[in-house]
Amino acid sequence: MTMTLLEIMRTSSVIPVIAIDDPDHAVPLARALVAGGIRVLEVTLRTKHGLEAIRAMSEVPGAIVGVGTLTRPEEFAQARDAGAVFGVSPGLTSALVAAAKSSGLPLLPGVMTPGEVMAARENGFQQLKLFPAVPAGGIGMLNAIYGPLPDVTFCPTGGISQETASQFLALKNVACVGGSWLTPKDAIAAGNWDRITEIAKAASGLRSV
Numbered sequence: 001m002t003m004t005l006l007e008i009m010r011t012s013s014v015i016p017v018i019a020i021d022d023p024d025h026a027v028p029l030a031r032a033l034v035a036g037g038i039r040v041l042e043v044t045l046r047t048k049h050g051l052e053a054i055r056a057m058s059e060v061p062g063a064i065v066g067v068g069t070l071t072r073p074e075e076f077a078q079a080r081d082a083g084a085v086f087g088v089s090p091g092l093t094s095a096l097v098a099a100a101k102s103s104g105l106p107l108l109p110g111v112m113t114p115g116e117v118m119a120a121r122e123n124g125f126q127q128l129k130l131f132p133a134v135p136a137g138g139i140g141m142l143n144a145i146y147g148p149l150p151d152v153t154f155c156p157t158g159g160i161s162q163e164t165a166s167q168f169l170a171l172k173n174v175a176c177v178g179g180s181w182l183t184p185k186d187a188i189a190a191g192n193w194d195r196i197t198e199i200a201k202a203a204s205g206l207r208s209v
């Protein structure tokens, strides 16, 4: 089943940004998040286990697995072949635009300024990640962008927490938010999957204020 980026963003109001330090954690972590109602999982290439984790997590029933931290063109086809069904990058370059098109992997590119929003839109991207969301201006920035550029939809990521997520989700131009708070490193290291499921349940219950 092929999903568009907008369908993926609307499946989950919160997308966990995941870094896997131990490949054995991939499957139980994905199961714990899905059990808590969080199905869309962004597995970053920040660690060397990213592709292996994508391959393993893609087999977990209910999980919709994407790749994060795409910064080099060659990573697109590798992630797609590992099973990723969407990709997220912290920024957009012409080489990444070409790689997204040739790989067929739906890309959620990172932007931080109105000019970057416009350049991304010129390249055919209307769903964008505001990154880093809070340092870039957060809610005020998203509201300001909505005035001149109302036809783009954001997944703000960077500095968002369980406490602030609903304020972002209340904005007209926000479909979902991303964050690493769903996957605390200490809980993963301890194999405390119940705690991850509890955090996921709280996050999946979030909509707007």
Ligand SMILES: O=C(O)C(=O)C[C@H](O)[C@H](O)COP(=O)(O)O
Pocket (backbone or CB within 6 Å): 017, 044, 046, 068, 069, 070, 088, 089, 090, 131, 157, 158, 159, 160, 178, 179, 180, 181
């Ligand atoms: O690794 C990537 O691809 C990124 O673009 C960065 C992450 O999305 C943010 O660093 C998550 O932000 P926090 O929730 O504040 O930890």
